[in-house]
Amino acid sequence: MKKKLTLGSVLRFLFLGFFVAISVGPLLWVIMSSFKTNKEILSNAFALPSSWAPVGYKAALEMAPIGTFYKNSIIISVVSTVLNVVVVSMAAYVLARHKFRGNTFIVLLLSMSMLIPTASLLMPIYKIMTALKLLNTRTALILVYAALGLPTSLFLFRSYFQGIPKELEEAAYIDGAGFFRTFFTIVFPLAKPGLATGAILQFLTSWNEFMFALILTSDTSVRTLPLALNYFTSQFSFNYTAMFAALTMVILPSIIVYAVLQEQITSSMVDGAVKG
Amino acid sequence: MKKLFALLLTLAMVLSMAACGAKEEKPAETPAETPSEAPAEEAIEITFPTMWVGTSTMTQWWADRIAAFNAEYAGKINVKVEEIAGDQNYVDKMKVLYSSNSLPDAFAAGGYNLIDSMQDQLVDLTPYMDDELKSLASDLCWEVNSRDGKIYGVPQARQVIGYFYNKDLFAQAGIEKPAETWDEFFVQCDKLLAAGITPLSMDTADSGWVTSLMLCAMVADSDAGEEFMNTNLPKDYNTPEFIQAAANIQKMFQKYTTPDAVGGAYENAAANFFMEETAIIANGPWMVSDFYDTNMVEEGFAEKIGCAMYPGGVMYNSGKIGFNVASKDEEHIQATLTFLKFINSEESQRLMLEMTGDVPAMEGISSDNVKPQVNEVLALGDAAKRSINDFQSLWYANVVDEISVQYPLLAQGQITPEQFAQALTDAAAKN
Amino acid sequence: MKVKRWKLAAFLLPCLLLFALIYLIPLGMVFGSSFFEWKAGGVFNFIGLDNYINAFTNDPRMITALKNTVIWVLMQSTIHVGLGTIIAFMLARKMRGWKVLRTIYMFPNVVSAAALGVIFLNVFNPKYGLINSFISQITGNDFVKNWFFDQNSAFITVTWSWLLYTGMIIIIVLAALLAIPEDVLEAARIDGATEMQLNLQVKLPLIRTTLGTCVIVAATSMLREFELIYLTTQGGPGDLTINLPLYLYKTSMTDNNYGYANMMGVVLIVAGVITVYSINKLFRMNESDY
Numbered sequence: 003m004k005k006k007l008t009l010g011s012v013l014r015f016l017f018l019g020f021f022v023a024i025s026v027g028p029l030l031w032v033i034m035s036s037f038k039t040n041k042e043i044l045s046n047a048f049a050l051p052s053s054w055a056p057v058g059y060k061a062a063l064e065m066a067p068i069g070t071f072y073k074n075s076i077i078i079s080v081v082s083t084v085l086n087v088v089v090v091s092m093a094a095y096v097l098a099r100h101k102f103r104g105n106t107f108i109v110l111l112l113s114m115s116m117l118i119p120t121a122s123l124l125m126p127i128y129k130i131m132t133a134l135k136l137l138n139t140r141t142a143l144i145l146v147y148a149a150l151g152l153p154t155s156l157f158l159f160r161s162y163f164q165g166i167p168k169e170l171e172e173a174a175y176i177d178g179a180g181f182f183r184t185f186f187t188i189v190f191p192l193a194k195p196g197l198a199t200g201a202i203l204q205f206l207t208s209w210n211e212f213m214f215a216l217i218l219t220s221d222t223s224v225r226t227l228p229l230a231l232n233y234f235t236s237q238f239s240f241n242y243t244a245m246f247a248a249l250t251m252v253i254l255p256s257i258i259v260y261a262v263l264q265e266q267i268t269s270s271m272v273d274g275a276v277k278g
Numbered sequence: 279m280k281k282l283f284a285l286l287l288t289l290a291m292v293l294s295m296a297a298c299g300a301k302e303e304k305p306a307e308t309p310a311e312t313p314s315e316a317p318a319e320e321a322i323e324i325t326f327p328t329m330w331v332g333t334s335t336m337t338q339w340w341a342d343r344i345a346a347f348n349a350e351y352a353g354k355i356n357v358k359v360e361e362i363a364g365d366q367n368y369v370d371k372m373k374v375l376y377s378s379n380s381l382p383d384a385f386a387a388g389g390y391n392l393i394d395s396m397q398d399q400l401v402d403l404t405p406y407m408d409d410e411l412k413s414l415a416s417d418l419c420w421e422v423n424s425r426d427g428k429i430y431g432v433p434q435a436r437q438v439i440g441y442f443y444n445k446d447l448f449a450q451a452g453i454e455k456p457a458e459t460w461d462e463f464f465v466q467c468d469k470l471l472a473a474g475i476t477p478l479s480m481d482t483a484d485s486g487w488v489t490s491l492m493l494c495a496m497v498a499d500s501d502a503g504e505e506f507m508n509t510n511l512p513k514d515y516n517t518p519e520f521i522q523a524a525a526n527i528q529k530m531f532q533k534y535t536t537p538d539a540v541g542g543a544y545e546n547a548a549a550n551f552f553m554e555e556t557a558i559i560a561n562g563p564w565m566v567s568d569f570y571d572t573n574m575v576e577e578g579f580a581e582k583i584g585c586a587m588y589p590g591g592v593m594y595n596s597g598k599i600g601f602n603v604a605s606k607d608e609e610h611i612q613a614t615l616t617f618l619k620f621i622n623s624e625e626s627q628r629l630m631l632e633m634t635g636d637v638p639a640m641e642g643i644s645s646d647n648v649k650p651q652v653n654e655v656l657a658l659g660d661a662a663k664r665s666i667n668d669f670q671s672l673w674y675a676n677v678v679d680e681i682s683v684q685y686p687l688l689a690q691g692q693i694t695p696e697q698f699a700q701a702l703t704d705a706a707a708k709n
Numbered sequence: 710m711k712v713k714r715w716k717l718a719a720f721l722l723p724c725l726l727l728f729a730l731i732y733l734i735p736l737g738m739v740f741g742s743s744f745f746e747w748k749a750g751g752v753f754n755f756i757g758l759d760n761y762i763n764a765f766t767n768d769p770r771m772i773t774a775l776k777n778t779v780i781w782v783l784m785q786s787t788i789h790v791g792l793g794t795i796i797a798f799m800l801a802r803k804m805r806g807w808k809v810l811r812t813i814y815m816f817p818n819v820v821s822a823a824a825l826g827v828i829f830l831n832v833f834n835p836k837y838g839l840i841n842s843f844i845s846q847i848t849g850n851d852f853v854k855n856w857f858f859d860q861n862s863a864f865i866t867v868t869w870s871w872l873l874y875t876g877m878i879i880i881i882v883l884a885a886l887l888a889i890p891e892d893v894l895e896a897a898r899i900d901g902a903t904e905m906q907l908n909l910q911v912k913l914p915l916i917r918t919t920l921g922t923c924v925i926v927a928a929t930s931m932l933r934e935f936e937l938i939y940l941t942t943q944g945g946p947g948d949l950t951i952n953l954p955l956y957l958y959k960t961s962m963t964d965n966n967y968g969y970a971n972m973m974g975v976v977l978i979v980a981g982v983i984t985v986y987s988i989n990k991l992f993r994m995n996e997s998d999y
Contacts, residue, residue, distance in 0.1 A: 014799060018810060021796065024873060025816045028828040031839070040573050044549040048842055065332045066363070093724030096717050106995065108721070110982060115732045116929050117981030118739065121958040122974040125377050125967075126735035132380070149731035152724070157925055158881065161918040161994065165888060181716045195884045203877070210821030212936075216367055217374050220327070220360040228821055232364030233332025237388050238564055240545045241333040243573075249824050256819045261812050373962055376749070395965055398750050482858070483943070538836040541858035541942070546836075676963040686858045686946030693947075708964055 029253060036246035043242045058247035065244060066233035067222050068251060075227040078140050079208040082147040086155055086204045087197055089148070094159035095185055099168075109156075116153035124217055131218055142218045143226070147211060151204040158203075162196030163189065202263055209256055227252050321353050322613040324605070325382035327360040329368040335564055339633040347620050355613045365390070366484070372396075381604035383614045386434065389598050391671050393423070393430045394511060401603040401611055403429040411615070414622045415597070415639035422597030422671060425510075432601040432618045433639040435630070437668055438659040439491060439562040439594035442651070446582045447475050447557040456586035460496060460526070463589050467534045470557050478530055479547035479559040480539035482685035485678045488547045489527060489539075489685065490669050491560035495588035496523035498666045504592075507666035511674055513706045515699040524688065524695035531689035540689045552579070562594075563655040564635045570649065585654040591663030597639065599671055673706075680705040739974040747968035760972035773948045774956040775976070777864075778932065781952065782984065784872060786928040793878025794920065798908055800879065801886040811883060815876035826940025829870050833857050857942050860949065867950045870937050871930075878923050885919035886912060921992030925985055932981050953977055 035043050036058045037051035062068065097109055127146060128137075136142040166189065174184045190197070212228040219225050231252065234245035330336035344359060362368045365388050375381050376396050385392075393400065403411075407429065412420070415433040423431030443456060448466075451473040457463035467477040480489045496519075498507040503519035506512060531539060536556060538546050551559040552568070552575045559565075569580040587593050601618050605611040620626065627638035632647045637656060644653075659665075670678055684701045687693045693701070743761075746754045764771045796814065800807045817825065832839045833856035844852040856866040889912060897911045913920075935954040938944060944951030944959075953973055961970035989995065 018796070018799065021873065021875075022810065022813055025813050025876070027839070028825075028832060029816055029820070031832070032824070032828060040549075041553065041575075044546075044837070045553060046837055046842075048837075048839060065337075089723040089727055092720040096720045100712060100717055102714075102717065108725075109989075110986065112724070112728055113925075113929075113985045114736065114978055114982060115728060117932055117978045117985075118732065118735060119933060119954045119957050119974055119977055120935065121954070121961050122739050122971060123732075123735050124374050126738050127731065128374055128378050130730070130734060132378070145727070146731060149727050152727065153929075154926060156724075157922045161885075161922045162888075164918055164994075165885065167890075181712050185720075195888060199880055199884050202880075206819055210823075212821070212823055216362070216371055220325075220358075222361055228823055229363065231823055232367055235545065236329065236332060236334040236363065237365045238544060238561070239333050239335050239568070240548075241573075242545075244333065245827075249827070253820050253824060257816060260815060260819050264808070264812050264815075370962060373965070377965075377967065395749050536836060537853045537855060538834055540855055540946075541835075676959075679959065679963045682943060683945050683947060690858075690860060690946065692860060708966070 029257075032246055032249050032253065036243065036250045038243065038246075040240070040242050043246070056247070058243035059251070061241060061244040062230075062234070062247040062251065065241070066230040066248065067225075068227070068230050068248065070223060071225055071227045071230050074140060074224055075209060078143050078147065078226060079205050081140075082144045082151075082208045083201050083204045085144065086148040086151050087201050090152055090155040090200070091159050091190065091193070091197060092185070094156050095163050095189060097156075098160040098163035099171075109160075112156055113153050115149065120213055124213065127214070128217055138219050138221055138224060140224050143208075143211075143215060143224075146214050146218070147208040148204075150211065150214075151200075151207045154203055154207075155200040158196055158200045159193065162193045166192050198263070202260065205263075206256065206260070321356040322609060323356045323358055324384065324610055324614050324617060325358045325360065326384045326617070327362050327368065327371070327382055328386075329362055329365055329388055331361045332363050335567060335634045336630075336636070339630055342629065342633075343621055343626055347617065350620070351616070355616060357617055383605045383610055384601050384603050384618060386601045387599070389437070389668075389670055391599050391673075391675065392602060393425060393599060395675060396602070396604075397425060397430065399604050400430045401605060403432065403603060403615075406611070406615055411619060413640070414619065414624075414627075415600075416641045419597030419600070419639040422667065423600055430602060431599055432603070432615075432622060433597050434600040434622060435598050435639055436637040436659075437562070437594050437596045437598045437671070438637045438655055439560065439668065440585055440587050440655055440658050441491075441558055441560040442551070442565070443584050443586055444551070444554060444557045444582050445584050447473075447554065448584075451475060451557075456584070457589050458591075460499060460589045464526075464529075467530075471534065476536050476550070476556045477534040477558055478539075479551045479556040480530060480535040481542045481544055481547040482540050482682055482689070483543040485670065485681050486685050487544050487670075488560050489530075490681060491594070492530070493523050493527050494666065494669050495560070495592050495594075496526055498588075498592045498664055499523075499590040504664045504666060507672070508596075510672055511706075511709075512672070513703065515702040515706070516696075517699075521695045521699050524698045527685075528688050528691070528695060528698075531685075532691070540686050554579075554582075560588075563637060563652040566635045566649045566651045566655075569651065580649070580651070583651060585651055585658060587658045587662060593659050593662035593665060594668050595659040595662055595665035596667035596671070600639065674709050676708060677702050677705045736978075739971045739978070742968050743972040743975045745968045747966075747971075749965035749967075756968075760969050764969075764972060764976070770948050770951065770956060771973075774951045774953045774973075777950065778952045778954075778977075778980075781868065781934065782928050782931040784868065785931045786924045786988075789872050789875055790878055790920070790923045790927050792873070793875030793923065794882050796875060797879045797882035797886060798912075800883055801912075811879060814874075814879050817874040818876040822936035823940065825870065826937055829937070830857070830941055833866055858946050860946060863942055863946055863949050867938060867942055870941065871934065877926065881919060881923055881926075882916060885916040889915055917992055918994045921988055921994045924988050924992070928984050928988065929981055932977055932984070 031048070034051060037054050037056070042049065042051060097105060131137045131142045136145070170188055170192065171184055174188045179187070210228060215226045215229055230248055231245065234241045234248060328340060330340040344357065347357065360382070362371055369387055369390055369392070372381065372385060372387065372392060376399060379399065381396070381399055411432070416436070419433035419436060420429060423429060423433050447470065451466070451469040453466050453469055457466050470477040480492070481487065482489060494507055497503045500519055502517065506517060506519065536550050547559060548561070548565070548568070550556045568574050569583055601621070603611065603614050603618070605614050622639070624640060624643065627640050627643050628645055630636055631638050631643060631652070632645050635649065635652045680702055684693065684698050688695070688698050744755060744757055746752060746756045746759070800811055835841060835853055835855040840856065841852050841854060854862060856862045893915070894907065894911065897907055902911065933954055934952060935958060938950055938952060938955050939958070942950045944955050953976065957970045957973040957977070960966050960973065
């Protein structure tokens with residue numbers, strides 16, 4: 003079937019194209035800038051670099067402990083994501099499916115957590131982590147990040163579970179499956195697209211968080227990637243080339259990981275348990 | 279599907295165990311060398327967060343000094359260094375630590391004044407002043423680190439600042455030498471403009487460092503103004519000198535600077551000067567090493583750069599806030615002071631001058647191994663008619679912050695110089 | 710179906726524990742200290758409602774911050790969610806390259822705010838930025854506009870940095886659209902519904918709770934938005950682009966006025982609870998569709 007070139011399709015193309023441009027443009031610009039000298043960056047932001055030698059990358063890796071930060075970012079993001087998805091999906095399921103007194107109250111209470119401004123959280127959480135002797139550990143960041151994503155995951159998962167037909171669960175009950183088994187073998191797999199979406203968002207939250215990483219840790223050996231960016235602009239000196247190289251090294255993997263995971267969800271949706 | 283979940287759970291457990299395992303290692307705590315011969319006494323651990331990492335001009339000097347200290351005091355004092363990149367991050371973290379009453383043993387915020395906001399948790403160093411410590415800095419530097427006769431900081435550097443100008447661009451505009459009065463200064467700006475050259479590098483972000491140096495130098499162009507610029511924590515900015523200076527800054531923004539000055543940070547101002555798009559920038563001698571860095575500038579740029587005193591013979595020539603101590607017990611205070619004496623020793627200070635261009639707090643330190651402009655600035659400092667201190671050391675932190683908010687309004691004529699002065703006065707009143 | 714209470718509790722408990730660990734004490738602290746004059750240096754006095762009264766009668770910056778916060782919340786929950794939903798519907802037709810687009814639209818959300826701030830400052834830089842270079846190229850005249858710091862453009866430029874980046878909304882809505890059972894749509898098609906009718910009258914109502922989630926996520930993200938403003942205009946010029954979280958940050962970090970800052974925290978939390986509650990009601994989010 004061949005489509006005709008209509009005004010509508012041209013407009014749609016322009017509309018979608020505009021958003022592609024503003025989404026990709028800045029990132030391409032960062033990557034391009036990572037090959038330019040400081041002089042080139044500051045004279046004309048959009049000229050091509052005079053050389054594509056990875057000088058900036060070498061400088062960035064020398065100046066900041068990027069390798070260690072990488073390892074920590076991966077460990078912390080993955081563990082906090084798994085923790086978040088498992089813990090929150092169980093709660094979200096109960097809150098979505100079962101009417102009981104206090105249900106709404108719990109939802110509102112939990113959703114309050116996304117309203118507390120970060121600046122108000124810093125000092126109390128610092129004290130809590132000191133008391134738990136978790137200061138300067140990855141565990142502290144894992145717990146905080148899992149909690150930071152709690153409300154978003156909760157809403158996502160809850161609305162997902164609400165969208166899953168009840169009949170499937172009821173059939174399972176009739177077959178004699180218990181509550182726990184029904185959740186883990188029937189509901190959890192059914193909600194996989196929703197859970198995957200939540201997991202991605204949670205991963206990104208953990209990957210990009212800066213303030214708590216700065217406050218709760220002090221050893222370079224347990225710190226994460228976002229802290230690397232400031233190594234290249236200090237009070238009275240700056241190295242833009244190295245900064246953009248570091249930016250690229252921070253951005254690219256998350257984009258790649260994201261693109262790969264995105265494919266995962268798609269295939270899981272094609273499996274189409276929902277259709278069943 | 280059950281398999282998937284089991285897999286997830288296993289993964290979670292393995293990873294959290296890995297995380298815990300890694301936590302217990304805590305590799306950074308192990309000092310570079312373990313004392314083999316004197317195990318009787320446990321090394322005292324003191325904490326020091328540093329902002330001298332990455333691209334900072336102090337990075338190399340600091341790495342060199344900490345290695346030397348560790349070599350000399352191995353097994354006795356162990357300095358646990360925390361790297362905090364970015365001065366704003368540094369100050370933010372200190373504030374959180376302060377509010378949780380857990381400041382590190384020593385810290386240095388790069389000239390930011392944390393003494394007045396954290397005084398109650400800082401160690402009064404007056405009882406610890408011995409001849410050795412006292413000799414490490416000039417009286418003026420100690421004074422800047424004192425409040426009501428008590429000493430709260432060990433000075434590290436002097437603050438000597440004039441401005442730099444591009445001799446080539448001056449020659450193109452037919453200017454022979456730097457101005458001696460502000461009237462002449464503005465005549466020179468007009469000449470530069472007429473020759474198609476933007477006269478001034480300016481900024482507004484991060485308290486508008488470059489711009490504020492100009493502002494305060496203008497304020498100090500009279501006896502009353504000079505006194506104002508040597509007053510700690512001024513509350514009233516509604517003075518004729520201040521308002522006049524603010525009016526001049528407004529004129530500079532509107533007429534004599536680059537389009538990216540409003541909203542720009544130090545980097546933008548410096549970049550314009552490096553690219554020879556502006557003729558004048560106010561800043562200190564630590565900038566000089568960049569004049570020779572061909573990543574930043576064209577070959578031969580440094581030869582074109584001259585140093586000048588502000589009109590009226592004004593120079594920033596004062597002490598800087600140095601290292602503050604917040605140790606909780608006597609043992610740690612002693613260890614921290616040992617560390618600071620080492621970091622500020624004559625040898626360390628000479629190295630600092632040579633490696634960073636920052637001016638030592640101790641009098642009489644000089645070296646043949648520094649760039650000519652650094653010595654020129656020092657000479658200007660000694661010859662100045664009026665010596666003042668800088669706003670970041672003197673003013674309330676929130677006033678310094680408020681400058682960045684108000685400059686864009688002043689620049690765009692949204693507020694008058696009088697309103698600018700009033701806004702800073704209001705901010706000061708919040709303390 | 711009836712499930713034993715302890716089983717429900719067992720499912721809720723881990724989540725509640727996590728919440729209690731991280732949020733409960735801070736929540737209590739924010740609420741409690743908002744009634745105190747609490748400043749650096751050990752100042753700690755009970756002053757009742759003085760912080761609140763002061764804020765609403767005597768603090769123009771507070772009013773500006775509040776007003777901007779409300780405007781941004783409204784824009785984000787309407788324009789931002791609307792745009793994302795429209796794009797999601799377009800992509801749901803699975804034309805060629807829809808997966809690629811879905812991934813690309815997410816890119817800016819993948820990048821940390823710290824990186825985005827730097828990027829936007831450079832894109833809108835008056836001297837060499839992308840926008841000005843672009844306009845100069847087209848018109849042939851030297852175009853200079855200081856987007857982030859000009860009175861007339863600052864607000865809209867700051868808004869740009871989040872309003873148009875709808876990747877998050879797109880993936881959430883798209884996932885919901887693709888999860889709609891095929892037989893429901895088939896039934897409607899048999900009844901002779903056009904594509905447009907199918908979208909507006911069948912699909913849109915079916916993803917109601919998901920849209921509610923989107924609005925909540927969008928609205929509350931604006932109640933917390935801080936980094937992008939802090940990294941670009943810092944609330945300026947003047948107070949033009951200040952919002953409540955930024956003002957809170959400044960009050961706490963530069964003025965060291967913790968009690969007053971926490972009062973703003975309470976205002977934000979209360980505003981948020983009201984927002985979440987009304988969106989919950991508006992989208993009837995407690996009811997299942999099936």
